[in-house]
Amino acid sequence: MRITDFALERYFAQYEFNTPQILCSSDIQGMAMHDLLALADDDARQRWQSLTLGYTETAGLPALRSEIAGMYHGITADDVITFAGAEEAVYIAANVLLGPGDHMITTWPGYQSLYEVGRATGADVTLLELRPEDKWKLDVDALRRAVRPNTKMILLNVPHNPTGATLSHDEWADVIAIAEAAGAYLFADEVYRLLEYNPADKLPAACERMVRGLSLGVMSKAFGLAGLRIGWLIVREPDLRAKIMAFKDYTTICNSAPSEILALIALRARVAMLARSRSIVLRNLQLFHELCIARPQQIRMVAPQAGSVAFPELLGSMPIATAAAVLQKDYGVLILPATVYGYPGNFFRAGFGKEDFALGLAKLAQFLDDTAEGAR
Ligand SMILES: Cc1ncc(COP(=O)(O)O)c(C=O)c1O
Structure with a gap:
């Protein structure tokens, strides 16, 4: 590619x-590693001390996946796949879901891989421009107009990098309705979720509202642990999960074993x-x-x-x-x-x-x- x-x-x-x-x-x-380890509960400290450095499971450590699932409503550990950062999940999901003849919609300016990987698969990518006069907010009507019969994915980064904009609850409900009506996947890059300045602005995760809502999370942003390179994607459709895991065999195969335990420690101490x-x-x-x-x-x-x-x-x-x-x-x-x-x-x-x-x-x-x- x-x-x-x-x-x-x-x-x-x-x-x-x-x-x-x-x-x-x-x-x-x-x-600091020292400060993170000090937050470990007994189970996680035991896992850390007795850790052996072999390969790990493709989808990720089961205890870590349970902990991640617990941050969402109605999601189980089976729905969670972990990756080397959010970046690997973006790369794999786009490659598995998109190709020539498919259409995806996202916003611009934005994190480049969110549209560049889709383009590289041969998919046709529509960029909806965000503007300062709109307070950098997505124009939901423009999204509705951009949908085509072959729209396979709507990819939105909410809260947004680089603008710090988010959507209202009503706008988010409209986005979900648009994606549902189109039969498209809503890939929600939610890596800045949980960093809302007003807690009431926290939106439901896409995966909580739609079977085809793919919610992306990561340890790098809200949790301050970018060096772990641990991210995750919630995927509720079993067939799609299988395809994503099969693709991962060609990228990282599995996560770093120490990073999985350190992520587990951090998520258990997430407050x-x-x-x-x-x-x-x-x-x-x-x-x-x-x-x-x-x-x-x-x-x-x-x-x-x-x-x-x-x-x-x-x-x-x-x-x-x-x-x-x-x-x-x-x-x-x-x-x-x-x-x-x-x-x-x-x-x-x-x-x-x-x-x-x-x-x-x-x-x-x-x-x-x-x-x-x-x-x-
Ligand atoms: C919107 C967005 N998505 C995904 C990523 C990738 O996260 P990571 O570097 O932790 O894999 C970033 C990183 O800056 C980002 O800003």
Whole structure:
């Protein structure tokens, strides 16, 4: 399979590990191994200490799958397949479900693999553009109009990366009705779910509402454990599960055994894990809001409603790609310019998951002082 480079990942590969302050990451600060192990219950500690490093089951450790199932209503461990991150699940599901003659619909700007893998299968992909004047929200009527007789998959990332937008409960119910009426799969990338700033904004998972609702989750975002590379997909149709697992034989075969146990520990302690992530994000988001309020001539943002990222706009005449390059080189701060998404305008992704966010923000403020129009 030939596939176009993943621009965002190539950008991070170039700068993530040599730039002192990362102001645009979507994951939450990785937790220290020592702190995670301290959260283990007796059963999980015993599993960790007696772990042998052989292959594991294709679908994942049964205890982990039960724990994941317990986070959803009406889902059992049998419905859960685990993967090397959410990324592997996206790759496999698109390959299994899509091909020439199929149509899929998703949104843009967005996480590139969500449309690039579908394209690479030969499927026809419709991108619905999200706009700041709509507060980056999906236009549900545009989704309805985009459906065709051969629409096999509607893929929505809710809450959304890079904008932090979500949908109302009514809009989500409409999306589910549209997918049901089309007989399409609703692939719901819910990796930022559980990071709603107002808990009432938490939507039902797609898999709870539709047999063909495929819910994607991961340890990287709300749980702050990207290094585990553990994600999951809820798949209620047994035939589809079998096809997905057969494809996994050609990607990773099974998960990393230590990662499965560490994910189990974290999910059993999810109340504490989620509280930690939320407090990091909410503190940093508040600091970013204050920056926007203090500098209305220089920066503005549609307030995100959930997740760890937002898509603010740098005002003034400096193009965003230039600003990002200057910030990286001269200030040691990484932002993610909209050019990486191929999206026009002076937008950039800000990410609120890092412990040292305030340090990076102070450098961004310094850059804004130094480049303010009229400043010398
Ligand atoms: C919307 C979305 N989906 C999937 C992924 C992939 O997650 P992971 O890197 O944990 O596999 C990401 C990562 O940034 C994401 O933002």
